Amino acid sequence: MCKLFHLIAFFLVVAASPLAVHARKAQARPLILDNIRIIDGTGAAPIEHGRLVIEGDRIAQVGPVDAIAVPANADRVDLSGRTVVPGLIDLHFHIENDPKLALRQLSHGVTAFRDPGQWDEKFVELRRMIAAGHLPGPHIFTAGPHIDGEHPAYPADSVVARDADEARRQAEINVRNGASALKIYFRLPFASAKAVIDVCNAHHIPCTAHLELLDARELIAAGLQGIEHITSFGTSVVPRNQAEAYRQAVLADNDARRDGRYKLFASANLDGPEAQALYAVLRERRPWVDPTLAVFERRAGAPPEGTKPEMVPVMVAGFAKMKQLTRRAGLEGARLVMGGHSTVPFASRGEAPWRELELLVESGLTPLEAITAATSTAAGFLYRTDELGSLRSGLKADLLVLRGDPSRDITAMRTVERVMVGGTWVDITQYAKL
Numbered sequence: 001m002c003k004l005f006h007l008i009a010f011f012l013v014v015a016a017s018p019l020a021v022h023a024r025k026a027q028a029r030p031l032i033l034d035n036i037r038i039i040d041g042t043g044a045a046p047i048e049h050g051r052l053v054i055e056g057d058r059i060a061q062v063g064p065v066d067a068i069a070v071p072a073n074a075d076r077v078d079l080s081g082r083t084v085v086p087g088l089i090d091l092h093f094h095i096e097n098d099p100k101l102a103l104r105q106l107s108h109g110v111t112a113f114r115d116p117g118q119w120d121e122k123f124v125e126l127r128r129m130i131a132a133g134h135l136p137g138p139h140i141f142t143a144g145p146h147i148d149g150e151h152p153a154y155p156a157d158s159v160v161a162r163d164a165d166e167a168r169r170q171a172e173i174n175v176r177n178g179a180s181a182l183k184i185y186f187r188l189p190f191a192s193a194k195a196v197i198d199v200c201n202a203h204h205i206p207c208t209a210h211l212e213l214l215d216a217r218e219l220i221a222a223g224l225q226g227i228e229h230i231t232s233f234g235t236s237v238v239p240r241n242q243a244e245a246y247r248q249a250v251l252a253d254n255d256a257r258r259d260g261r262y263k264l265f266a267s268a269n270l271d272g273p274e275a276q277a278l279y280a281v282l283r284e285r286r287p288w289v290d291p292t293l294a295v296f297e298r299r300a301g302a303p304p305e306g307t308k309p310e311m312v313p314v315m316v317a318g319f320a321k322m323k324q325l326t327r328r329a330g331l332e333g334a335r336l337v338m339g340g341h342s343t344v345p346f347a348s349r350g351e352a353p354w355r356e357l358e359l360l361v362e363s364g365l366t367p368l369e370a371i372t373a374a375t376s377t378a379a380g381f382l383y384r385t386d387e388l389g390s391l392r393s394g395l396k397a398d399l400l401v402l403r404g405d406p407s408r409d410i411t412a413m414r415t416v417e418r419v420m421v422g423g424t425w426v427d428i429t430q431y432a433k434l
């Protein structure tokens with residue numbers, strides 16, 4: 001009886017849902033987006049008077065209006081004055097217990113995301129909601145639980161490996177269960193971290209890491225493809241004795257990071273010998289770096305609750321240095337990407353990716369460079385440049401229509417009017433409420 005009631009309720013909800021009505025299937029006929037400014041995600045200068053042709057779930061043609069003929073039987077939408085950019089890729093999204101947040105972010109233009117460390121069970125509800133809404137996205141990339149050492153920082157999100165052999169086995173299990181990346185967490189010893197990197201390379205998936213105790217220079221030299229959090233470089237930009245004092249403090253208490261990383265950065269010399277050694281590795285290996293600046297943002301007038309007064313200027317100075325190092329890492333060869341981190345101090349619900357883009361620009365990137373970080377470079381870190389991340393022929397038609405021009409002012413990323421995933425328009429007004 002109860003089951004039957006739920007079944008009926010389910011059908012009523014689905015049938016009554018405007019999503020089912022508005023979610024438009026991938027185009028049967030070619031669709032033309034006309035008279036648009038096109039920012040293609042590769043860093044190329046915008047096409048000011050452009051045309052984009054979509055066939056099925058793919059982009060068929062992109063270019064200036066004059067250069068592209070209108071296919072027969074095409075539907076045409078005149079979007080004069082609007083800008084079209086690729087869908088954003090958020091490479092550091094924590095689903096936690098809030099699957100609705102992924103759909104709210106979709107309404108803000110995030111058409112793909114990676115959760116860098118979580119059990120697959122946490123995505124069941126989101127996948128159900130996507131199926132129920134007949135949604136073509138967001139595209140979900142998972143890493144399985146992150147792989148940590150003993151006394152893990154986040155026990156509920158991790159698997160513990162006590163030695164390299166266990167690390168290898170945990171990594172293999174994650175891959176078998178569908179992980180398209182693996183994440184090393186900071187208590188993992190070096191030999192175990194190396195074992196995880198080797199598993200990634202054997203399966204041709206990227207390996208990324210949140211580091212506090214291990215040295216980023218050593219791990220990148222050992223083959224690590226990516227870094228989560230600019231703070232992962234903290235122990236690489238201060239003298240070794242200072243880095244070791246920080247390591248010992250964090251080994252004794254994971255919470256020593258809270259103030260400790262701001263102290264490290266506030267005192268760091270970004271032109272010193274330690275930083276120079278880091279830059280040499282960045283130039284040689286060109287790792288992806290996901291700074292997640294928004295989660296570390298600190299402002300003098302609005303410190304987090306419980307902050308000691310003497311720490312406020314240290315946090316502000318430390319955060320300024322984090323932005324400087326982000327820019328410097330990019331100039332030295334790191335491939336910067338965008339990770340919103342779900343919930344951050346100075347962004348409203350679902351707006352962390354927008355804040356992260358703004359902070360990348362505050363760090364010194366041009367708006368176009370920031371957009372590239374969140375699109376084609378991010379697709380590179382997913383190993384999916386043939387599918388996602390730029391507006392070119394043959395790729396998935398994942399795109400945003402913006403009222404403003406983010407190549408002039410990055411805050412125009414907030415002017416999302418329409419979102420398309422795989423050739424299908426998403427009813428963003430529904431998801432913006434979640």
Ligand SMILES: [Zn+2]
Pocket residue numbers: 092094116341
């Ligand atoms: Zn995180």
